[in-house]
Amino acid sequence: MTAFASRSGHHGPVSWVWDLRSVNGRGLDLRLRLPDGIEGLESEARKKLGAALTRGNVTLGLKMTREASETELTLDPDHLARVLRALDEIQSRAVEMGVTLAQPTAADVLTQRGVLAQGQPETAADPELPRLLLADLDSLLADFLAMRDSEGAALAGLMNDQIAAIDTLVAEAEARLPDRGDQTRAALRRALDRITAEGAPVEEDRLAQELALIAVKNDVTEELDRLRAHIGAARDLLGQGGAVGRKLDFLAQEFNREANTLCSKAQDKALTRIGLDLKAVIDQMREQTQNVE
Structure with a gap:
């Protein structure tokens, strides 16, 4: 029952590493260490392991990383609208008081706090990712079972x-x-x-x-x-x-x-x-x- 397998993959800016290991046990004890927020991943992983294994203390782990990129800069539409309304009101007041103000540029608007944010979208937002992860899990399980067969x-x-x-x-x-x-x-x-x-x-x-x-x-x-x-x-x-x-x-x-x-x-x-x-x-x-x- 002692075996180990590891597998890595990536999809866009997301990279991952699966590892699956087992040691002796009288029954089947599954321990899953998976990231939160990926709908259905844990239940499907348990189902696949339960169908393929009958004995052993089995640990399945998944580590995921996301590369930072400029495409992850996002605008907050609501906050942008509030900033633009405020600028419009400032210009109107200035005109009433006879004060001439330079027109703000787009760069000026973007420097306002909260308009532009560097965020990382939720992993689960990509509908393709769970399917790719589970497909990679199938390959990982095949490698694991091959090692078990050899042992x-x-x-x-x-x-x-x-x-x-x-x-x-x-x-x-x-x-x-x-x-x-x-x-x-x-x-x-x-x-x-x-x-x-x-x-x-x-x-x-x-x-x-x-x-x-x-x-x-x-x-x-x-x-x-x-x-x-x-x-x-x-x-x-x-x-x-x-x-x-x-x-x-x-x-x-x-x-x-x-x-x-x-x-x-x-x-x-x-x-x-x-x-x-x-x-x-x-x-x-x-x-x-x-x-x-």
């Missing part, structure tokens, strides 16, 4: 290696079972010999029941079979692609549960070592599943 391909290779390591360890555990069975029977025989040597009476039926219970309790065949099934399911998920992060996360928990049970039932040094190695690889895989969408 995902590398991650899939790593996780397949980890699943192969689990497969190898399960095979080692299965190969260990015959020797473990012989050792378990020998240990039970020694324990039985100690009991009978003390002269304690032994009921054959009860003894058979207890031995059967011990055998069932220590049997790890089901755990190994479930680990085999989980290996197949994990490989299928990685092969199908798409948003499989949550499923892989759940599957990693199931892997860990079986490895814990294997360790608790082992009663064999070699099998315990295999179980601990399994837990180590499974823990590494669980960490990587946090990076999968």
Whole structure:
């Protein structure tokens, strides 16, 4: 889920820079940092991100700048009319008093405070700008998803290696079972010999029941079979692609549960070592599943 993309553009005097980044997250958390005043931009951006992404802490930012230009000098018509009326009244009073005044020039009028202003029109006033920004967002999102795909391909290779390591360890555990069975029977025989040597009476039926219970309790065949099934399911998920992060996360928990049970039932040094190695690889895989969408 970790990725980053950036894209810049311009339209007339307006320039912008988009950036989109994400880090690991259990769900989809969208954080948008967009300038105010552009109608519909945030809602459309959320819609596009929500349709393309399903997981991760995602931050989308947009920075906009406007170049200053002489074309941004604007007249205030109302204030200009007030200035011209005032000048007309001054000329009329001067004539009544016999005073001759020079006619004001346009430059004189423009120097009056408030007649001419250097302003920046609102960004949203340009109806073309939101469309261009959203089109650029589509390209940004495509670059972002391409980076995610590249990261995902590398991650899939790593996780397949980890699943192969689990497969190898399960095979080692299965190969260990015959020797473990012989050792378990020998240990039970020694324990039985100690009991009978003390002269304690032994009921054959009860003894058979207890031995059967011990055998069932220590049997790890089901755990190994479930680990085999989980290996197949994990490989299928990685092969199908798409948003499989949550499923892989759940599957990693199931892997860990079986490895814990294997360790608790082992009663064999070699099998315990295999179980601990399994837990180590499974823990590494669980960490990587946090990076999968």
